[in-house]
Amino acid sequence: MSGERHEEGCIFCNRLAGDDREHYVLHREPGWYLILNLYPYNSGHLLLVLGRHAARLSDCTPAEPPDMARLLKLMEDVLQEAFRPDGINCGYNGGTSAGAGIPGHLHLHMLPRWSGDTNFMSTIGQTRVMPQTLDQVWERLKPVVDRLAAAPGV
Ligand SMILES: [Zn+2]
Numbered sequence: 001m002s003g004e005r006h007e008e009g010c011i012f013c014n015r016l017a018g019d020d021r022e023h024y025v026l027h028r029e030p031g032w033y034l035i036l037n038l039y040p041y042n043s044g045h046l047l048l049v050l051g052r053h054a055a056r057l058s059d060c061t062p063a064e065p066p067d068m069a070r071l072l073k074l075m076e077d078v079l080q081e082a083f084r085p086d087g088i089n090c091g092y093n094g095g096t097s098a099g100a101g102i103p104g105h106l107h108l109h110m111l112p113r114w115s116g117d118t119n120f121m122s123t124i125g126q127t128r129v130m131p132q133t134l135d136q137v138w139e140r141l142k143p144v145v146d147r148l149a150a151a152p153g154v
Contacts, residue, residue: 012049012105024138026145027074031067034075034145036134037109039101043132044083044141045111046075055104056094068108074148075110082144085112 007014015023015035024036030051037045048071050064057065076088090110093100132140 050106
């Protein structure tokens with residue numbers, strides 16, 4: 001994810017405000033926002049980003065983890081409906097030694113997987129074949145996110 005470091009400042013703080021379409025933001029709440037990973041391992045690779053600059057789950061306020069869990073469920077529901085994947089990877093890299101590209105700002109990854117797709121680890125550092133552009137993925141996911149996020153109980 002070396003390309004992320006060419007931008008001035010924290011890329012996740014830079015997207016706390018601004019144009020959602022331009023930055024591929026799919027959903028915003030006070031505590032978290034949902035965005036497409038600009039360097040995806042697979043089409044539909046989502047990031048759930050904390051709405052303030054803090055590094056670790058252990059830095060969260062008591063209110064933030066419950067919202068995180070609810071939004072992770074929303075993300076899985078969105079991926080299931082939009083892409084019908086065979087599986088889902090979900091994870092958090094705490095610190096650079098754990099593989100965090102942006103270690104200072106807490107974010108969680110979720111990506112759809114298909115039987116026979118490229119192994120997650122083997123794709124790191126290699127050119128990845130993307131069947132859909134970020135614009136196409138955003139256009140496909142945005143209405144699903146909006147509808148599911150507005151559903152009762154979400
Ligand atoms: Zn930040």
